[in-house]
Amino acid sequence: xxxxxxxxxxxLPRKWRKLKPMRAAFxxxxxxxxxxxxxxxxxxxxxxxxxxxxxxxxxxGNFPLCFGKYGYGNNTYSIGTTSKAxxxxxxxxxxxxxxxxxxxxxxxxxNASCAPWVTPGHQYNLxxxxxxxxxxxxxxxxxxxxxxxxxxxxxLKNLPTAGRYAYASVRTPQVPANTDQIAWGVSVYGKGTVIxxxxxxxxxxxxxAPAAACSAGAACTRxxxxxxxxxxxxxxxxxxxxxxxxxxxxxxxxxVATANDVFKPGSFQTAxxxxxxxxxxxxxxPADFFCSGHIQLPNGKVLVLGGNAAYPTAxxxxxxxxxxxxxxxxxxxYQRIHDLIGAHWYPSATELGNGDIISFGGLDDKGDGTAVxxxxxxxxxxxxxxxxxxAINEDFNxxxxxxxxxxxxxxxxxxxxxxxFGNNISISGGATHVAVGGDGAAVYNISAMxxxxxxxxxxxxxxxxxxxxxxxxGTDMTDQSMSILLPPAQSQKVMLMGGGNIDTGNPGTRLxxxxxxxxxxxxxxxxxxxxxxxxxxxxxxxxxxxxPASDGKMYVSMVILPxxxxxxxxxxxxxxxxxxxxxxxxxxxATNRYTSMAADPQPRGYHSTALLLPDGRVMTYGNNPGDxxxxxKISIYSPPYLFHGARPQIxxxxxPTAWHYGKSYNLKTNQKIVSAELIRPAAVTHQxxxxxxxxxxxxxxxxxxxxxxxxxxxNMAPPGWYMxxxxxxxxxxxxxxxxxxx
Amino acid sequence: xxxxxxxGAIRRHPGRTLAVCVPLVAVSVFTGSTxxxxxxxxxxxxxxxxASASPAPYVPYFxxxxxxxxxxxxxxxxxxxxPVNIDGCDxxxxxxxxxxxxxxxxxxxxxACAWLKANGFGSLKVYGTNRQHLPENSAGYVCAAGA
Numbered sequence: 083x084x085x086x087x088x089x090x091x092x093x094l095p096r097k098w099r100k101l102k103p104m105r106a107a108f109x110x111x112x113x114x115x116x117x118x119x120x121x122x123x124x125x126x127x128x129x130x131x132x133x134x135x136x137x138x139x140x141x142x143g144n145f146p147l148c149f150g151k152y153g154y155g156n157n158t159y160s161i162g163t164t165s166k167a168x169x170x171x172x173x174x175x176x177x178x179x180x181x182x183x184x185x186x187x188x189x190x191x192x193n194a195s196c197a198p199w200v201t202p203g204h205q206y207n208l209x210x211x212x213x214x215x216x217x218x219x220x221x222x223x224x225x226x227x228x229x230x231x232x233x234x235x236x237x238l239k240n241l242p243t244a245g246r247y248a249y250a251s252v253r254t255p256q257v258p259a260n261t262d263q264i265a266w267g268v269s270v271y272g273k274g275t276v277i278x279x280x281x282x283x284x285x286x287x288x289x290x291a292p293a294a295a296c297s298a299g300a301a302c303t304r305x306x307x308x309x310x311x312x313x314x315x316x317x318x319x320x321x322x323x324x325x326x327x328x329x330x331x332x333x334x335x336x337x338v339a340t341a342n343d344v345f346k347p348g349s350f351q352t353a354x355x356x357x358x359x360x361x362x363x364x365x366x367x368p369a370d371f372f373c374s375g376h377i378q379l380p381n382g383k384v385l386v387l388g389g390n391a392a393y394p395t396a397x398x399x400x401x402x403x404x405x406x407x408x409x410x411x412x413x414x415x416y417q418r419i420h421d422l423i424g425a426h427w428y429p430s431a432t433e434l435g436n437g438d439i440i441s442f443g444g445l446d447d448k449g450d451g452t453a454v455x456x457x458x459x460x461x462x463x464x465x466x467x468x469x470x471x472x473a474i475n476e477d478f479n480x481x482x483x484x485x486x487x488x489x490x491x492x493x494x495x496x497x498x499x500x501x502x503f504g505n506n507i508s509i510s511g512g513a514t515h516v517a518v519g520g521d522g523a524a525v526y527n528i529s530a531m532x533x534x535x536x537x538x539x540x541x542x543x544x545x546x547x548x549x550x551x552x553x554x555x556g557t558d559m560t561d562q563s564m565s566i567l568l569p570p571a572q573s574q575k576v577m578l579m580g581g582g583n584i585d586t587g588n589p590g591t592r593l594x595x596x597x598x599x600x601x602x603x604x605x606x607x608x609x610x611x612x613x614x615x616x617x618x619x620x621x622x623x624x625x626x627x628x629x630p631a632s633d634g635k636m637y638v639s640m641v642i643l644p645x646x647x648x649x650x651x652x653x654x655x656x657x658x659x660x661x662x663x664x665x666x667x668x669x670x671x672a673t674n675r676y677t678s679m680a681a682d683p684q685p686r687g688y689h690s691t692a693l694l695l696p697d698g699r700v701m702t703y704g705n706n707p708g709d710x711x712x713x714x715k716i717s718i719y720s721p722p723y724l725f726h727g728a729r730p731q732i733x734x735x736x737x738p739t740a741w742h743y744g745k746s747y748n749l750k751t752n753q754k755i756v757s758a759e760l761i762r763p764a765a766v767t768h769q770x771x772x773x774x775x776x777x778x779x780x781x782x783x784x785x786x787x788x789x790x791x792x793x794x795x796x797n798m799a800p801p802g803w804y805m806x807x808x809x810x811x812x813x814x815x816x817x818x819x820x821x822x823x824x
Numbered sequence: 825x826x827x828x829x830x831x832g833a834i835r836r837h838p839g840r841t842l843a844v845c846v847p848l849v850a851v852s853v854f855t856g857s858t859x860x861x862x863x864x865x866x867x868x869x870x871x872x873x874x875a876s877a878s879p880a881p882y883v884p885y886f887x888x889x890x891x892x893x894x895x896x897x898x899x900x901x902x903x904x905x906x907p908v909n910i911d912g913c914d915x916x917x918x919x920x921x922x923x924x925x926x927x928x929x930x931x932x933x934x935x936a937c938a939w940l941k942a943n944g945f946g947s948l949k950v951y952g953t954n955r956q957h958l959p960e961n962s963a964g965y966v967c968a969a970g971a
Contacts, residue, residue: 217879478900503910541895
């Protein structure tokens with residue numbers, strides 16, 4: 083800026099430059115300019131793509147040209163113009179005077195003449211001046227897909243209340259492929275008035291640094307694996323990343339045979355692995371946590387529920403435990419809390435938007451499927467406790483074993499169809515203990531769960547799942563599949579991948595399924611087939627060049643990465659037996675395509691786990707074939723992004739232990755960044771981690787000091803510890819900084 | 825000062841005039857305001873409660889609903905009987921930590937033993953019944969040498 087002003091100054095006649103008052107004038111202008119630029123956050127630094135940006139021209143319905151009114155719900159509102167303009171004589175005003183539900187939105191019209199035209203891969207600063215007397219106003223963004231038409235993209239930033247004109251600016255995510263236009267505006271979803279004026283959309287693309295030559299050979303495009311020289315020491319089916327960066331390898335009896343074929347309580351150990359220095363320490367496991375449920379609480383402690391009371395016999399199945407414990411990452415010790423309502427072996431655990439935990443399914447203390455739901459009421463001061471049966475409006479619906487229950491943006495639960503053991507829940511309507519009307523997946527509205535005496539909650543079947551009885555494939559192959567909420571969580575897309583059946587004669591499937599829970603009528607559609615890979619045996623030796631074209635894999639792990647893609651790794655062809663499939667790929671939700679990656683040298687099938695580490699690497703662990711052996715070797719994967727130049731560094735971030743919903747926090751980095759996200763640390767067992775999620779953070783500003791805007795929706799990012807990653811224009815992520823969202 | 829005097833002052837002191845006007849123009853350009861449109865600053869009353877409130881969760885709506893059958897659930901607490909082989913294992917054989925497939929993928933008992941051997945199993949004690957009719961010795965072990 084200084085140089086540009088100097089250049090202009092030099093073009094003036096010498097006699098004018100010699101005038102003292104003239105120098106004073108330029109000095110004042112030089113001061114004024116940065117202030118104005120800061121105030122507008124660069125919105126005027128380029129071409130403003132908004133038509134009728136100041137809303138002065140009138141279009142149809144006496145409303146500003148190229149702006150439209152949208153909305154829904156039960157509310158009383160008015161939308162029009164006001165003379166309280168920031169510039170000119172008009173501004174746009176939205177007022178909601180009564181509100182039961184819904185929102186009212188003003189935004190640029192979704193048409194070819196009005197909506198800004200954009201370039202895929204670019205980012206745009208969206209700016210406006212506003213006044214607002216409600217905190218419930220948010221900048222929303224839509225995009226036009228050249229094939230699919232206009233669609234919701236994301237919300238970007240809540241507008242703080244402002245009694246005088248304030249400037250708000252936020253950068254779009256990188257424009258996806260096939261997107262040619264965007265439309266955006268402000269959605270008001272609370273009682274109050276919001277006045278907006280002087281909209282701007284300016285290209286703010288961060289240029290990638292010149293690509294440094296990658297000298298890592300195949301790792302440049304496929305990444306690289308390293309098998310650690312030490313082991314994890316325990317037969318852990320459960321891996322949980324804690325906010326101190328250590329991995330809790332929870333182990334109970336570990337499916338191990340003892341001399342008399344009876345598991346031996348009191349001798350179990352849990353391992354704490356520190357990926358930063360390679361240390362593995364063990365701590366006592368107080369009960370048999372083999373096949374328990376587990377999840378991080380909002381305070382970062384690990385809640386463990388249920389487990390194993392007895393191994394099966396020829397005539398009797400596994401029996402569940404009803405005990406529960408909390409692991410403290412500071413003291414590295416478990417502490418017992420009061421018991422569950424019932425016993426559970428293979429229970430799920432999902433955190434809700436208020437920090438509470440809900441759990442379903444598994445086998446009870448008699449080896450039967452339990453229909454008892456468990457509810458942990460979290461309390462920030464005391465830690466919380468399991469609610470007694472009298473406090474829960476039990477629906478007594480049996481959801482199977484380790485049912486994958488993903489929290490949706492609206493607070494409902496989505497049962498994806500992924501489960502472990504047995505067949506998927508029945509879909510025949512009218513029977514008891516079933517999800518009805520769908521095809522092995524369901525939306526579960528749990529709004530009455532804490533209202534004893536009220537009517538039950540509703541379950542709505544979700545159609546389209548391929549591998550389910552009555553589905554297109556006509557089989558039942560979602561056992562030991564994995565499903566996750568794809569990145570970013572704001573897109574509300576879920577992918578179910580692979581799976582198999584307890585019948586050893588059925589090879590794992592290549593099928594995947596995708597669902598967009600943001601659509602008006604959510605239903606599964608087929609996803610891209612899993613890539614095939616060579617078959618290996620239990621020792622990792624290749625036994626076939628390529629698995630049959632019709633086969634895929636069960637026990638496939640899906641790990642969300644900071645680049646917004648998903649690593650699928652490991653898996654086997656058959657239930658608990660070789661061959662294993664030595665294959666890994668990166669799935670890109672934006673393109674719906676896989677890119678082949680280097681594969682884990684170790685077989686990873688039944689009782690294997692995979693998780694993202696805070697440094698951007700991926701850890702895999704375990705394998706427990708039918709012969710009872712267990713693989714305690716640790717594999718660490720370095721994705722290609724770790725071989726492509728200097729990583730951006732988070733120099734500082736505001737209030738890392740106290741982030742709040744709907745707020746913005748300053749971030750300082752050593753490079754310009756193009757994206758930032760919160761990734762929830764994994765808590766995975768049996769290819770089940772329904773809480774895994776990547777929450778995109780919109781960015782305000784363009785330099786190395788920017789604002790990060792947090793979603794206002796706690797269902798989008800349930801409270802707790804998250805890994806904050808930032809990514810530069812070369813797709814290289816930082817090392818994570820731990821953030822506590824509450 | 826009337827208009828005539830203002831223009832006179834500009835003629836007499838062009839430098840000083842610029843010193844005043846240039847910054848004002850710069851500010852007005854970059855802030856979007858104009859001297860001509862100068863008027864009382866627009867304001868909007870904000871209640872203290874609204875000013876201090878956190879935003880409510882924003883949940884977008886997409887104009888539809890799930891299409892499958894919906895049922896309000898209220899079942900009785902009846903455990904669901906699950907088969908003993910829910911894990912796919914035949915616990916008639918082997919230790920509690922072993923999993924002999926409920927259906928060993930083989931065409932004959934001998935082939936089944938070969939399959940088990942290839943997958944890391946040795947001889948297996950029969951704890952229940954020899955449901956898959958594997959070659960059994962007098963000590964109650966299947967797939968043992970000499971069985």
